[in-house]
Amino acid sequence: MAPVAIDSSALPPVDTVAAAHPLKAANRFKQSLNGLSDKPLQRTYRGNKEGTIHLEGIPEFDDLYAKRQWVKEHLAAAFQYWGKLGYGEGLSGHITVRDPVWPDHYWMNPIAVHFSSITVSKLCLVTPEGHVHPDGAQLPINTAGFHIHSAIHKARPELQAAAHCHSLYGKAWSVFGKPIDILTQDACLFYDNQAVYKNFGGIVLAPEEGKNIAETLGPKNKVAILQNHGLLTTGMTVGEAVYYFSALDRLCKVQLLAEAACANGLEKKVIDDEDASFTAATLQNPENVYVNWKPEYELLVEERGHIWMK
Template sequence: MSAPAGHYQPLARLPEGKDSILNKAFVGPKQPIIDGLPTFSSPYEEREWVKGHMAAAFRYWGKLGFGDGLAGHITVRDPVKPNHFWMNPASEHFSMITKSMLVLVDEHGNICPEGAQLPINAAGFNIHTAIHAARPDVNAAAHCHSVHGKTWSAFGKPIEMLVQDSCAFYNNISVYNNFGGVVLAKEEGVNIAKAIGPTAKNCILQNHGLLTLGQTVDEAVYMFMTLDRLCYAQLLVEAAQASGIQRTLIGKEEAEFTSKVAGWFFGHLSPEYKLILKETKGEFLQ
């Protein structure tokens, strides 16, 4: 697994220029309405930020009911050792995750002393290590067996451009059509990485569930939630159409235009992070 060293790229910065699409999306004082990444004084400081947001991301998934036994995993590339990644232990519920529970694993599956000494999900390691190797342009990957995501995955089809939120996935979603069972072999992880391709950040794993990528854990996790809800919407539309009601799809030009803003908006976990921080009094940061 190889990746260039250095800090992560900021997920979002409002582009300069009064004619920017994103600048037109806001009114009022020009303040950072949605937080981007802070400036880090060292990779070690950045590591702590990553771990804190990763723990919050699991708490968010717990609130959404995404916990499913030992299944489900998020990984984030380590800023200090870019060929290592942080991962959740296999023995803890999403709603209980703290920074100190996160495991640092290398490309060979060795548990490193900088993190918790706890077991990790082998299938998750095989999927994520292949993705991190194939996609050095992303830092985070998220996968779990959400009900709506795994239900829609049985069709082996991407979601359609049904509503405004769908446009965040315009030309940004792939499908892995081969279900090879629980991913206990490295080859299956490689096959999944190939199915995602060099540019897409979202994938529907047929008969399995959803997988999302991001520059940050915030982006990967929030896009996962958005995609799961869109799978739910797609299922409702399919059911309505079966009773004779016809759907209307968003046109290609409109979807492409909207994707430039929608993809940016849905890459942020900032409001949810602040809520979890308040609700838990920062307990997840321990």
């Protein structure tokens, strides 16, 4: 039988169909975690029949010094990635990660060094009091970075890494003092997982301001939008914190584009709580977020070798 051309303009809009058949709309298929693996990473991939093909997640270490080296290499690579994305903004921007050997110390980038030139040997080890330790690079660090990150590491001892810089779209959306809407599948990373710090008190040069930011983050959120300032993200690994950051910056761009379209008469469709919660249960798992960072790390290795590991 020959195909028949259909005039789509003659068809009623989808919303009209749903309104005419409310039972069909109400019975729309909803996914559930029932019957799925209790390991979120395993939900995301399929291997061979024999079960010998796996997607590798966060590595485990028996040797804390080996873990320290791994942590530092990923931290340096994260700055290379930020440089690649054009996040550099003068003296601003910092990522910290707890030292596996001395958990009350953390590694951090020096101030006034471009992200793209950060290597392992340029990373500073910072003491709990905020001083540069002799075991790392002997370079000055960012004062605001110390106040913000030290407060977060104290308030949330389970978090291993924190990231903040003045990315373009994060800054632009921050002026509204609002969380992003859950508009896309990727945005479910931030469902019930974002705070907004609504007070801009100037450049952070006092410990009280860092403490206020940490308190705003709360006991469970991984990210915060700092009004009139930018984005702050955290994680159990450098990779998790850095992926959260780049994903949130991109979604700030999506939000800005969506708001512009709304101003011209289009209507936003926000993902409902049930679907967002279901999706977030997989996307927000720390290992899954880390694995989202792995392709960027591995691409850097292919493109640049191991220049940041020295």
